[in-house]
Amino acid sequence: MKQVRASLGTLAVLGMELMFMDAPPTTAYLQIFTDQRCRANCLFCSQAKDSKGELKHIARGQYLPADLEEVVRRLGIAFEKGYLHRACIQTAMYPGMWEDTVYLIGRIRDICSIPVSLSVFPLDDAKYRTLAGMDVDQLVIPLDASTPELFHSIKGEGAGGPFSWDGHLDGLKRAAVVFPQVGTHIIVGMGETEQEVVELVDRLHKMGIHAALFAYTRLPGTRAVGDTAVNAEPDIGHYRRVQMAAYLLRNDRVRLDDMVFSGGVVSYFGLEEQDLKAVMESGEAFMTTGCSNCNRPYATETHDPVYNYPATPDSGEINGIKQQMETVKEADMEHGL
Numbered sequence: 001m002k003q004v005r006a007s008l009g010t011l012a013v014l015g016m017e018l019m020f021m022d023a024p025p026t027t028a029y030l031q032i033f034t035d036q037r038c039r040a041n042c043l044f045c046s047q048a049k050d051s052k053g054e055l056k057h058i059a060r061g062q063y064l065p066a067d068l069e070e071v072v073r074r075l076g077i078a079f080e081k082g083y084l085h086r087a088c089i090q091t092a093m094y095p096g097m098w099e100d101t102v103y104l105i106g107r108i109r110d111i112c113s114i115p116v117s118l119s120v121f122p123l124d125d126a127k128y129r130t131l132a133g134m135d136v137d138q139l140v141i142p143l144d145a146s147t148p149e150l151f152h153s154i155k156g157e158g159a160g161g162p163f164s165w166d167g168h169l170d171g172l173k174r175a176a177v178v179f180p181q182v183g184t185h186i187i188v189g190m191g192e193t194e195q196e197v198v199e200l201v202d203r204l205h206k207m208g209i210h211a212a213l214f215a216y217t218r219l220p221g222t223r224a225v226g227d228t229a230v231n232a233e234p235d236i237g238h239y240r241r242v243q244m245a246a247y248l249l250r251n252d253r254v255r256l257d258d259m260v261f262s263g264g265v266v267s268y269f270g271l272e273e274q275d276l277k278a279v280m281e282s283g284e285a286f287m288t289t290g291c292s293n294c295n296r297p298y299a300t301e302t303h304d305p306v307y308n309y310p311a312t313p314d315s316g317e318i319n320g321i322k323q324q325m326e327t328v329k330e331a332d333m334e335h336g337l
């Protein structure tokens with residue numbers, strides 16, 4: 001029986017697991033199956049070569065082994081019924097990963113036309129064309145880090161990993177030639193400044209590459225990024241300001257030059273106070289970002305604080321966000337507004 005990993009929430013939507021969900025996933029989160037450790041060595045990853053963490057973990061998500069044929073059969077039904085709108089396939093680096101990836105996408109294509117995202121490390125152009133030929137519409141190459149230096153220390157040579165910042169950027173640029181949509185993941189809370197993340201989001205946006213934001217989660221068994229303790233969580237104010245700035249840039253509401261940073265912290269977003277307040281009250285800026293229909297419920301957070309809202313925040317949650325953003329208003333006043 002060929003296996004695939006699927007997140008607990010995905011298995012619950014497919015009727016293969018029992019679980020209460022206040023925000024069910026709108027994307028099926030899958031990973032090609034291996035019982036080996038990944039050959040890459042990202043510090044934050046539970047599946048990494050030198051990690052002592054459990055293979056079932058991708059961030060806080062539990063990706064359990066399941067019967068591939070049954071998952072794909074039910075995925076077709078869930079797509080038809082409008083329960084799931086996308087299939088997201090995570091990979092790992094091991095011998096045979098390419099064959100397993102093509103096999104899984106092929107089985108999904110045999111059953112249905114659900115949009116497919118593939119999250120992978122840089123591949124050669126021939127493989128990109130093969131994937132595009134199988135209607136993979138979103139190719140994602142996670143940078144994870146916001147600067148070349150941080151990249152080096154968390155997933156490059158500094159971490160005993162095979163990757164390089166330039167290699168990943170080159171992979172993204174080449175993918176942008178082949179795929180309708182190209183994206184990356186940026187993990188916030190690994191010691192970067194807000195300015196560093198926001199400048200990267202802006203640079204990628206100008207290249208037509210969308211950046212999905214993740215909150216750093218230190219998992220048991222993984223090596224520390226900096227001196228973070230197990231289960232450490234990013235400062236919520238830091239995360240909210242990054243979300244707001246990224247949202248305004250992604251939607252061309254402001255230009256990077258309109259923003260002001262004080263000591264690397266966003267102290268002015270480039271919007272008048274009432275306009276900023278209106279954006280805050282819509283809640284959109286604080287929702288999960290990434291491929292279309294990707295809501296990743298509680299992938300990098302528990303219920304408090306929620307970093308990425310999987311659904312539009314309600315008025316109570318918006319009030320909470322306002323308090324978290326309060327530091328901003330003070331800065332605006334300081335800015336003389």
Ligand code: SF4
Nearest residue numbers: 088119140290291294
């Ligand atoms: S943004 Fe979401 S759907 Fe896209 S690759 Fe990342 S986790 Fe998957």
